[in-house]
Amino acid sequence: MSDVEAAITRAHHDEWARVVAALARRFGDLDVAEEAAAEAFATAVERWPADGVPPNPGAWLTTTANHKAIDRIRRENKRDDKHKEARMLRDDTPPELLGGIDDDRLRLIFTCSHPALAMEARVALTLRMVGGLKVPEIARAFLVRETAMERRITRAKAKIKAAGVPYRVPAAEDLPARVSGVLAVLFLVFNEGYLATGPDTDPVRHDLTAEAIRLTRLIRALLPRDGEVAGLLALMLLTEARRTARVSANGELVALDEQDRGAWDAALIAEGHRLVRERLAAAAAGDAPGRYQILAAINAVHTSAPDIRDTDWSQILALYDQLVRLDPSPIIALNRAIAVAEVDGPQVALAAVDPLEQTLADYHAYHATRADLLRRLGRSLQSRAAYDRAIALAGNTAETAYLTRRRDQLR
Structure with a gap:
């Protein structure tokens, strides 16, 4: 990767949500914000290799995205008031990036986590707009098809626009109604950084884990x-x-x-x-x-x-027993089975894992867990088949390498 490509990658990691947040607050339209931000980054890919990386990449991207948004509003010319606003806002002076950056990002998080949206729609939209995750990455997090996730995000943005949801941090009394969706988003952003699901990214993305932690600290300051x-x-x-x-x-x-x-x-x-x-x-x-x-x-x-x-696997299993009563999801059941294997043995754990196949058939961790349990039971042929399936489904290069080594160690 060249220095310019690395600079563009860092800029995307660091500036995507800030640019989207600033544009969403200014124009009140998530579609405009997202598309203008995407156009700005595409312009950076075209121009930075020839012109060099600007001294302040964030200011350059925000200014470029602002102009792209104004141009789009003018082209659409759907509303006279927005057309006039665009004329008044056109300014070649780079916007000030200091001061309210964190507030802008929090506004966007809480806007996307509005209770008017279904919880899954809130999480998916915020992952896209704030986390900067691509639709395929979000789809893998939800274990759904990309087309279904694309429709879900599009509908969520349309509902926010139609409902006129304000781009602001809600009042203190409104925070509890939204915080569960915000936490779900931050958890998934962190997970994507801790073990990226795509084959074309670093296996571990510290930019995402650090940002999720930073934002969670901000939420904790709001709700101590x-x-x-x-x-x-x-x-x-x-x-x-x-x-x-x-x-x-x-x-x-x-x-x-x-x-x-x-x-x-x-x-x-x-x-x-x-x-x-x-x-x-x-x-x-x-x-x-x-x-x-x-x-x-x-x-x-x-x-x-x-x-x-x-x-202390017994304590871990007891905690999972407590957790499964709160969240009886197949993912939690799968993770609980790993503790069961340590306490009661792999045969008991396998009996708990096998019934999960109907819901987790396309989840690589299901097959990886099953492969390890079969290996411990000495059922090498079945273990190899399970490893093969896990390798085929795993997107992360580091995880694929690990699973391949474990498979090849089978007798």
């Missing part, structure tokens, strides 16, 4: 007493602490039982454990923990063990 916000922040910190140990020097995913725990980030683990202890104290006082708080507690158990052999 919300247990699920604290739980999600703890979950992210404890997971991010293991990031540098997750991919080997040759680009292969390193499973939890093979990671160098000395490479984990002790400061992030300490902060995450502190948040988990606070939530455990609140639970003891009668504040029932939610999904993210339980997931954080599970990760706290993992990161408390100095060696994989010291892991």
Whole structure:
């Protein structure tokens, strides 16, 4: 990758949501904001290799996107008031990028997470507009087809436009109605960064994990007493602490039982454990923990063990039993089965995994989990077939390399 290509990639990671947020706030139209931002980045791809990377890439992209949006509004000329506004707004002076950047991004997050939209539509739209994820990446996160996800996002933008949803951070009393959707978005953005689903991206995208953590901290500042916000922040910190140990020097995913725990980030683990202890104290006082708080507690158990052999799998299984009552999804059931294998053995775990095939047949982690259980049971031929299926479905190059090695080690 050339220096200019690297600069464009960094700019997309750093500036996409800021550009979209600024345009959405200015023009009140997500379609205009997204398409103008996309055109600005396309222009950067054309011009930067010849002209060089500008001193302030963010200002250049915002200015270019602003002009693209104005040009589009003029071409469409659907409303006289917008046409007049476009004429008045045309200005070659780069907009100021300091000051309200975080507020702009929060406005866009809460706009996309409006309760008028179904929860899945809120999450998908925010992943696209704020997270900057591509439709195929979002579709994989939801385990649906790309065309279905494209329609879902289009309908969500149209509903926001028709309802005249304001581009602002809602009042304090309105935050609880929207925060669950915001947390779901940040969780999926983080997950995409922690283990990217696409074959044409870095296996681990620190830009996404860092941004998800930053935004979760902002939400926590808005809702300091919300247990699920604290739980999600703890979950992210404890997971991010293991990031540098997750991919080997040759680009292969390193499973939890093979990671160098000395490479984990002790400061992030300490902060995450502190948040988990606070939530455990609140639970003891009668504040029932939610999904993210339980997931954080599970990760706290993992990161408390100095060696994989010291892991308290019984405690992890008990936490999953608690979680599955809150979230009886097949993904949670699959993850619970991994703990079952450590407590009750792979045969019992396989009996819990096999019924999930109907809903997880296209999910690579289902086949990878099943392959490992079959391997432990000595059923090599069946394990190899399951690994083959997992490899075919996995998009991440590091994960594919890991699964291939595990398959090839079978007798």
